[in-house]
Amino acid sequence: MFRRTSWPAARRRLFAALDRFSGDLDHVAARLREAGAQAFRLGEVERARFSADGLARLDRVGDLLTNLREEVEAIEAAPVRTAAADQDVRTTRRRVRAPPGADDDAGVEALRAELLDVLRRKAGAGLVRHSRTEHENATTGTRYVVLASSPYENIGPRRYWYGYRKRHRSFLAGGRSGHLVLGMVGRRDFLMIPVRELDVLIPDCNVSERGEASHWHLILGTSHGVELHRKRPKPPYPLEKFLVTLERPA
Helix, strand or coil, X not given: CCCCCCHHHHHHHHHHHHHHHHHHHHHHHHHHHHHHHHHHHHCCHHHHHHHHHHHHHHHHHHHHHHHHHHHHHHHHHCCCEEEECCEEXXXXXXXXXXXXXXXXXXXXXXXXXXXXXXXXXXXXXXXXXXXXXXXXECCCCEEEEEEEECEEHHHCCXXXXXXXXXXXXXXXXXXXXXXXXXXXXXXXXXEEEEHHHHHHHHHHCCEECCHHHCEEEEEEECCCCCEEECCCXXXXXXXXXXXXXCCCCC
């Protein structure tokens, strides 16, 4: 028989298991790097290639573990209650209709990948991944948090929701400079907001205190330009100056 348990306890066990598995992967990866370096010094091409292939496979497994952790955190961070007209209203997380093929999680992930391609073209080989959403230009020290969203009809027409974590803010503040990159499914532009400007705005946004998953609710309206909706009586804040055209590579 399965013993009933609380979600916090189950979450702790899941993350502890992921941490142990990640530690094991790091140990194996270190051994493979040593073996590959030795093979390269000795001119053993096949053994060096085998080590490189193994590291690539380990990296993909590591990505899966990171994605699993962040999917759990994203579910926890999804809007359960949000403020509208100074009243709490229940949300259903139903998505508004968007262009065909864009109104789903695959569309969000495809947009996030496209945004990362933009950053890679700017950084070249110097773009370092710290997590699924956190990246850094190793040459300039500029850090990016990359988020994407489909429109949510339950918080208003043509509005997008993002969970901006306190962890994200700490990561951006730790670089030489930092930008929050926000993609909007169905549009061919995105926002790149400097963390110093964002710090001025987030005190006027709703916040959910959930320990590691604590986050600010960023709600963007696009009916009259692109605006950040803030707690009343503050009016929406225009964000057009942070818009960047999303151009496809030539």
